[in-house]
Amino acid sequence: xxxxxxxxxxxxxxxxxxxxxxxxxxxxxxxxxxxxxxxxxxxxxxxxxxxxxxxxxxxxxxxxxxxxxxxxxxxxxxxxxxxxxxxxxxxxxxxxxxxxxxxxxxxxxxxxxxxxxxxxxxxxxxxxxxxxxxxxxxxxxxxxxxxxxxxxxxxxxxxxxxxxxxxxxxxxxxxxxxxxxxxxxxxxxxxxxxxxxxxxxxxxxxxxxxxxxxxxxxxxxxxxxxxxxxxxxxxxxxxxxxxxxxxxxxxx
Amino acid sequence: xxxxxxxxxxxxxxxxxxxxxxxxxxxxxxxxxxxxxxxxxxxxxxxxxxxxxxxxxxxxxxxxxxxxxxxxxxxxxxxxxxxxxxxxxxxxxxxxxxxxxxxxxxxxxxxxxxxxxxxxxxxxxxxxxxxxxxxxxxxxxxxxxxxxxxxxxxxxxxxxxxxxxxxxxxxxxxxxxxxxxxxxxxxxxxxxxxxxxxxxxxxxxxxxxxxxxxxxxxxxxxxxxxxxxxxxxxxxxxxxxxxxxxxxxxxxxxxxxxxxxxxxxxxxxxxxxxxxxx
Numbered sequence: 001x002x003x004x005x006x007x008x009x010x011x012x013x014x015x016x017x018x019x020x021x022x023x024x025x026x027x028x029x030x031x032x033x034x035x036x037x038x039x040x041x042x043x044x045x046x047x048x049x050x051x052x053x054x055x056x057x058x059x060x061x062x063x064x065x066x067x068x069x070x071x072x073x074x075x076x077x078x079x080x081x082x083x084x085x086x087x088x089x090x091x092x093x094x095x096x097x098x099x100x101x102x103x104x105x106x107x108x109x110x111x112x113x114x115x116x117x118x119x120x121x122x123x124x125x126x127x128x129x130x131x132x133x134x135x136x137x138x139x140x141x142x143x144x145x146x147x148x149x150x151x152x153x154x155x156x157x158x159x160x161x162x163x164x165x166x167x168x169x170x171x172x173x174x175x176x177x178x179x180x181x182x183x184x185x186x187x188x189x190x191x192x193x194x195x196x197x198x199x200x201x202x203x204x205x206x207x208x209x210x211x212x213x214x215x216x217x218x219x220x221x222x223x224x225x226x227x228x229x230x231x232x233x234x235x236x237x238x239x240x241x242x243x244x245x246x247x248x249x250x251x252x
Numbered sequence: 253x254x255x256x257x258x259x260x261x262x263x264x265x266x267x268x269x270x271x272x273x274x275x276x277x278x279x280x281x282x283x284x285x286x287x288x289x290x291x292x293x294x295x296x297x298x299x300x301x302x303x304x305x306x307x308x309x310x311x312x313x314x315x316x317x318x319x320x321x322x323x324x325x326x327x328x329x330x331x332x333x334x335x336x337x338x339x340x341x342x343x344x345x346x347x348x349x350x351x352x353x354x355x356x357x358x359x360x361x362x363x364x365x366x367x368x369x370x371x372x373x374x375x376x377x378x379x380x381x382x383x384x385x386x387x388x389x390x391x392x393x394x395x396x397x398x399x400x401x402x403x404x405x406x407x408x409x410x411x412x413x414x415x416x417x418x419x420x421x422x423x424x425x426x427x428x429x430x431x432x433x434x435x436x437x438x439x440x441x442x443x444x445x446x447x448x449x450x451x452x453x454x455x456x457x458x459x460x461x462x463x464x465x466x467x468x469x470x471x472x473x474x475x476x477x478x479x480x481x482x483x484x485x486x487x488x489x490x491x492x493x494x495x496x497x498x499x500x501x502x503x504x505x506x507x508x509x510x511x512x513x514x515x516x517x518x519x520x521x522x523x524x525x526x527x528x529x530x
Contacts, residue, residue: 057423079429083427084428090423090427096439096443107425111439112428112429112434161428165429
């Protein structure tokens with residue numbers, strides 16, 4: 001078994017005339033958490049979006065280089081297939097307001113018109129909610145609207161919605177920046193548990209969070225990948241001066 | 253001391269301003285209350301089961317009702333909805349999705365212009381498009397005229413509703429591997445369903461009272477007609493004919509019909525508010 005699941009080779013992203021991501025090379029290992037850090041506007045979110053091709057929603061985007069998922073160039077894959085393999089969780093919880101908790105978890109199947117038996121549905125929902133550590137809180141109110149939940153619960157609902165599709169990779173774009181400390185801690189524990197099954201890439205502003213949960217860290221600055229490596233090493237003996245300055249709060 | 257008096261003046265000005273706002277708002281209500289009062293006073297005594305379930309009688313015979321008119325009105329509204337709701341929603345979706353394209357810009361401009369065209373002109377257009385080629389007046393031609401009025405209203409309501417839906421929902425759906433068209437139809441439209449429905453109800457109440465476009469399209473008929481390819485009576489047309497007639501009992505029926513029409517429009521509006529709230 002290869003250890004790496006995603007490789008990024010000389011990736012450049014342009015939006016209009018702006019060069020957002022500059023020749024990025026990176027390798028993600030299977031079943032690890034990689035934190036991508038950097039100040040606002042450094043291109044980390046754009047980079048994350050490229051991994052499941054959500055960047056294509058932004059008008060005038062151009063990409064060179066490639067990203068390989070299990071050695072398939074993911075820009076050659078069908079984006080619909082790719083997005084089922086690479087799930088995404090956004091900064092703000094965004095459950096579907098017209099759907100119940102139950103339907104929200106199954107949204108990927110329901111919206112795609114994938115037929116499931118009642119038993120399969122119940123199984124997927126229970127499994128996904130348990131993985132997202134939400135099952136005990138909502139098991140008696142599965143048919144209430146997802147928007148009745150608290151912010152932290154909504155975010156875990158969004159995580160279980162992504163997990164229900166059984167993705168290989170889970171991308172999280174600052175998933176806790178809109179949440180209170182308690183919900184944040186909850187989600188961090190959950191991510192550490194989840195890495196047993198999926199590869200996680202998390203973009204975060206929060207340096208402490210990156211140090212708490214990630215195995216590998218990458219630091220981006222002005223569109224460049226400045227440094228990456230095992231989190232412990234990057235946090236204790238950063239090679240680049242900019243990384244050090246970012247970690248002690250001088251930039252960003 | 254100076255500070256205290258200036259504070260008092262400020263407070264007084266505040267009260268005066270508030271008083272003015274309340275007064276003007278009440279003034280706004282007066283015409284509506286006046287119309288409602290007048291129509292109810294003259295018309296409510298006419299409303300009865302017989303009024304709703306009987307056909308009009310010839311001049312001289314007492315009694316008679318407006319069965320043909322309200323059935324015709326419903327027929328016109330239903331046909332108009334079938335013609336304009338799907339098209340209006342479709343165009344509204346397009347405008348909210350392709351916000352900056354040139355075609356969307358032109359479409360939006362045309363929709364705005366269409367909204368400004370007098371309703372009698374829509375009647376003439378429908379006359380030329382439908383009545384002349386088919387050789388006779390019909391409910392269908394009336395519906396075409398009314399659709400020309402209703403489509404822009406629905407387009408605007410749909411566009412405005414969909415624009416308010418946060419982009420994050422669309423992203424959530426696409427990130428689950430849901431194709432774009434399914435995202436629009438299964439996520440955006442259901443999320444905006446109440447807004448769109450409110451728009452439909454309000455535009456129905458807006459066109460329910462239109463008379464001018466029907467004068468030479470639906471034309472009117474003394475019979476109970478349920479085919480959309482025959483001329484039909486409608487409440488506004490009946491009011492127009494009866495109110496301008498010299499016969500007193502026809503005028504009374506005209507008041508009754510006005511009352512019925514206003515109450516139904518009020519009903520549509522209240523329903524729209526309820527839908528919007530829920």
